[in-house]
Amino acid sequence: xxxxxxxxxxxxxxxxxxxxxxxxxxxxxxxxxxxxxxxxxxxxxxxxxxxxxxxxxxxxxxxxxxxxxxxxxxxxxxxxxxxxxxxxxxxxxxxxxxxxxxxxxxxxxxxxxxxxxxxxxxxxxxxxxxxxxxxxxxxxxxxxxxxxxxxxxxxxxxxxxxxxxxxxxxxxxxxxxxxxxxxxxxxxxxxxxxxxxxxxxxxxxxxxxxxxxxxxxxxxxxxxxxxxxxxxxxxxxxxxxxxxxxxxxxxxxxxxxxxxxxxxxxxxxxxxxxxxxxxxxxxxxxxxxxxxxxxxxxxxxxxxxxxxxxxxxxxxxxxxxxxxxxxxxxxxxxxxxxxxxxxxxxx
Ligand code: GN1
Ligand code: MG
Numbered sequence: 001x002x003x004x005x006x007x008x009x010x011x012x013x014x015x016x017x018x019x020x021x022x023x024x025x026x027x028x029x030x031x032x033x034x035x036x037x038x039x040x041x042x043x044x045x046x047x048x049x050x051x052x053x054x055x056x057x058x059x060x061x062x063x064x065x066x067x068x069x070x071x072x073x074x075x076x077x078x079x080x081x082x083x084x085x086x087x088x089x090x091x092x093x094x095x096x097x098x099x100x101x102x103x104x105x106x107x108x109x110x111x112x113x114x115x116x117x118x119x120x121x122x123x124x125x126x127x128x129x130x131x132x133x134x135x136x137x138x139x140x141x142x143x144x145x146x147x148x149x150x151x152x153x154x155x156x157x158x159x160x161x162x163x164x165x166x167x168x169x170x171x172x173x174x175x176x177x178x179x180x181x182x183x184x185x186x187x188x189x190x191x192x193x194x195x196x197x198x199x200x201x202x203x204x205x206x207x208x209x210x211x212x213x214x215x216x217x218x219x220x221x222x223x224x225x226x227x228x229x230x231x232x233x234x235x236x237x238x239x240x241x242x243x244x245x246x247x248x249x250x251x252x253x254x255x256x257x258x259x260x261x262x263x264x265x266x267x268x269x270x271x272x273x274x275x276x277x278x279x280x281x282x283x284x285x286x287x288x289x290x291x292x293x294x295x296x297x298x299x300x301x302x303x304x305x306x307x308x309x310x311x312x313x314x315x316x317x318x319x320x321x322x323x324x325x326x327x328x329x330x331x332x333x334x335x336x337x338x339x340x341x342x343x344x345x346x347x
Contacts, residue, residue, distance in 0.1 A: 001029075004040070007078050007085045008094050011036050022102070022204065023219065024310045030097065037097035038076055042090050047308065048221060051084070051091040053135035058093075058220045059083045060133055061126060061196065068125050071216040073098075100207035100215055104246075106239040108212070109262050115206045116263040118214035119198070119235050120270025123228050126196035127274055134196065134224050141199055141222060142230045144180040144293045148173070151300045158303040166299060166318060169325055173296055176328075179289055183229060183282065191278040197226035202238040228275065229282055233290035236263055241327060245294070248319045255330045261341045268345045280346055284331070284338045291328035295321045 005014060012033030017040075020028040027042040043051045058075070065072040076094040078085045084093040106112045140146040151173065155163070163170070186192040198205070199222035207215040238245070240259035243252050264283070272280075301308045302317035309317055331338065 004085065004087050004092050005031060007080075007087065007092075008038075008040070009077050009079055010038055010094070026221070031094070037099075039095045039097050040092065041094070042092050043084075043221075045091060048137065050135065050137050054137040054221055055084045055091075055093060057134050057137055057223045061129065061223050062220065064129050065122075065125055065216075068128075070121065070125050071098075073216070073218055073220060098207055098215060098218075100209060101212075102204050102207060104204050105241065105244045106203055106259060109259060111203075111208065111212055112239050112259045112262045113266040114208065114212060114214035115201075115203060115235055115239055116266035117270055118206055118217060119201055119231060120267045122198060122201075122217055123195065123231065124271045124274065127271075129196050131194065131196055131225050137224050138222060141224070142226055142293070143184055144289055144296075145184055147293055147296055147300075148177060148180045151296045151303075154300050154303045159305075162303055162305075162318075165315075166302070166321070169295070169299055169321055172325055172329075173292070173299065176292055179285075179292060183227060183286060183289060186278055186282065187227060191276075192227050192229065192282070193276070194225040195228050196223065197228055197231045198223055199226050199231065199234075201231050201235045203235065204238070227279070227286075228271075229279060229286035230290055232267060232283060233286040236260060236287050237290050237294065237324075237327070239263065243323075245298075245320050245323050246316075247323055250322065250326045253323055253326055255327055255334070257334075257337070257341065260338065261344075264342055265345050268347075272345070272347065280342075283342055284335055287338070288328055288331040288335070291324050291331060295324035295328060298324060 010033055012035045015032045015034060018030045020030055025044045025047055029040045031038045031040050045051055048054050062072045074096045075083050076096060084091055198217055200219060201217055205217055205219040207218055209215055240256045240263055242254045242256060247253050298317045298321035302321060306317055311317060
């Protein structure tokens with residue numbers, strides 16, 4: 001670790017290095033010097049297979065936001081002036097630490113509104129960014145059909161010991177094949193445009209100040225061309241719910257309509273004018289699809305004995321999958337009411 005730290009241009013003598021275990025994928029450390037704090041991360045290259053492309057995307061978009069006066073992550077350069085270092089075939093990068101709070105679920109409607117405004121601002125400003133400069137750092141990241149096909153492949157080879165524990169979930173997923181194609185088809189037909197997206201704006205990827213005003217989005221690893229629908233849906237997936245994706249007691253897990261309304265109102269107020277009619281028409285469907293997609297991803301990982309997502313107990317990905325599919329069903333049953341709420345805010 002010392003060898004890695006020495007390669008970055010950190011100001012001051014190092015006082016402490018503490019691991020932060022909140023992300024599900026990269027390894028994160030907080031490095032404190034006598035006068036500053038930094039976030040040091042080792043990129044998980046079994047998941048992010050193109051770390052250099054990914055770092056180019058982060059650097060380009062974070063710098064662009066900064067020029068526009070928007071808060072964003074600030075990379076700390078290496079002593080050689082690079083945005084990352086390679087050490088023992090691992091890739092490391094560092095950011096200036098931002099004094100802030102994060103949430104695993106929204107504790108109040110104010111937090112929902114703040115995260116929606118923050119995402120709206122992110123899309124609004126990056127809409128001016130020349131999208132062709134971005135790399136596709138993870139191909140098919142939100143291609144729900146491809147995710148479903150991968151799931152089917154896992155089903156073929158999965159062990160009976162795990163398969164028998166999720167019969168109902170497997171049947172539900174397989175019955176949703178057509179839904180998995182909807183957004184991808186609209187993209188192929190050029191009805192839904194590719195825009196600069198975060199692709200992982202779950203509530204824990206927003207920083208808040210001590211008055212709960214949103215500061216900015218973090219975890220820019222997945223920033224690349226995508227549809228804003230999945231960004232809006234993923235933020236709603238994690239902020240407009242009674243409990244986080246980790247909750248195993250499904251009696252406690254429900255979609256919060258009042259939070260949804262607040263999210264839509266705040267987001268559309270910032271960026272509604274930039275969305276086309278197909279985007280507006282598919283917001284509710286994309287929420288159902290993102291719950292389904294996340295459920296499929298968690299269940300795939302459960303069937304493969306937890307190789308992708310970090311777990312602290314063996315059934316954790318099954319718990320997460322059940323939680324997300326339960327919410328997908330709730331959206332499915334309430335599409336009309338949700339569409340009616342949405343209509344109130346479409347100008
Ligand atoms: C992962 O890295 P983290 O914890 O922010 C995942 C997201 C999932 C999320 C579920 C690159 O996000 O796509 O929605 O877990 N990131 C990647 O909590 O797969
Ligand atoms: Mg991430």
